[in-house]
Amino acid sequence: MGVPEPSPSRPLRRRRLFRYGAALTVSCALAGYLVVRFGPDAQHARPGCEVVSADDDGATYFFGADQAVNAATIAAVGTSRGMPERAVTIALATALQESGLRNLDHGDRDSVGLFQQRPSQGWGTVAQIMDPVYSAGKFYERLGKVDGYASLPLTVAAQKVQRSAFPDAYAKHEPDAALLAAALTGRAEASLTCESTVPEGPGDPSAVRAALIRDFGARVLPGAPEAKTAGKKRRATSVAGSASPSPVAGTLAGGRAAAPARARTVVVPVAEPRTAKEPKARQRGWELAQWAVAHASVLRISEVGYAGREWRASGTGHTWREVGAERGGSAGAKKEDGPEGVRIVTAP
Structure with a gap:
């Protein structure tokens, strides 16, 4: 029978216990976060708004209350001008890319507002562009002059209005913009909710x-x-x-x-x-x-x-x-x- 190894010293045991305790604390905190973030009561813990697809495909889009206000205004301005849902989708995707649906008072060079329009490029004064109703109206005005915009790829239609240095960036926002447009034009009934x-x-x-x-x-x-x-x-x-x-x-x-x-x-x-x-x-x-x-x-x-x-x-x-x-x-x-x-x- 071999000679037993000496037991670890007390300081070493304390260090091991501390590490085990710290790991357990981190694991519990992570588990708690996952329950709050993704559990059945997650929506109650996340103030903001959500759009759910009316096509039973499980698609959703969650966004802040301030973004919801701006998105609803963009859609309302479009429909009040007789623009189709496709135009609203293009406008929302553009605003998602340019400002994240936030009415920014800054941007690249002299760009401001939801669509990052530039006073120096004839979009209006800073005060005008910072008005979401005005800026959305100017976007639709120029979009309406694009021949066949409704049948163009979204990124092409948006680029013909915006003249962006990153013309392909709008495409990635199309799924979310389409969900928003369906709800905010009223086609998708009872699909937008806000928890607050x-x-x-x-x-x-x-x-x-x-x-x-x-x-x-x-x-x-x-x-x-x-x-x-x-x-x-x-x-x-x-x-x-x-x-x-x-x-x-x-x-x-x-x-x-x-x-x-x-x-x-x-x-x-x-x-x-x-x-x-x-x-x-x-x-x-x-x-x-x-x-x-x-x-x-x-x-x-x-x-x-x-x-x-x-x-x-x-x-x-x-x-x-x-x-x-x-x-x-x-x-x-x-x-x-x-x-x-x-x-x-x-x-x-």
């Missing part, structure tokens, strides 16, 4: 109406008082960067004595199209509804309802849920409001 906490502070219906008119034009809310001022010069800031909306009339400091839900509600009518280029009424309704969800964080919107479904900022913000008949069709405009419209409720 309840908006802090009261919302303002007049701010919602003003933003709708800003993105879609005065025809979106005929007769609204905000439409009377729609022809004035727009402020050279995006909705996301503008001042916080003022409280709803009847609301006191701290949220006490909040206005009733009806006073906080904007009902957007959904009319049948007047021309062949305009979307059908149901698609238009979903376009408006998902625009509202995308703007929930900046306009302090707590609920959106349309076509028997409802989205809420609190608790169920990760999904559109069906609303039963017992709620009296509250997911859309109530009967006394006239034909069904998109119901947008601001936070109390």
Whole structure:
């Protein structure tokens, strides 16, 4: 029988125990991260917005609330000009490449804004380009002059507008842009959701109406008082960067004595199209509804309802849920409001 080896010294045992303990701690932390990042409750832990494919292919795109605001504005400007979904896809892919859907006040040389347009190249002044509605409109204006743009490869169509030094860079954003365009033009119903906490502070219906008119034009809310001022010069800031909306009339400091839900509600009518280029009424309704969800964080919107479904900022913000008949069709405009419209409720 051999002579047993001497046992390790106490310092050596302590070092080994420390290493084992450190490895175990790292492993537990990694496991916890994976559960939060990819587990069944991951969506509840990740504030932001998500678009899910309507084609049952499992494709998704997750992006920030500020990006959602800009994407929804780009889409609204396009459809309000009668541009097809393909044009919206091209615009969104371009903005994803140029700015990551963020309204940047800097860039290469004198480039600024969502599309990194350059004042020195005739796109407008810095103040104009920093207005997402203006910059998106200029993009569509030039895209519309490209012969057969809808049938061109996306990167070719985008390059004919942008004149980028990296013309092939737009192609990689096409799948995500297509998902966004399908949702934000209303073709893919109930496909865009935003998960966030309840908006802090009261919302303002007049701010919602003003933003709708800003993105879609005065025809979106005929007769609204905000439409009377729609022809004035727009402020050279995006909705996301503008001042916080003022409280709803009847609301006191701290949220006490909040206005009733009806006073906080904007009902957007959904009319049948007047021309062949305009979307059908149901698609238009979903376009408006998902625009509202995308703007929930900046306009302090707590609920959106349309076509028997409802989205809420609190608790169920990760999904559109069906609303039963017992709620009296509250997911859309109530009967006394006239034909069904998109119901947008601001936070109390």
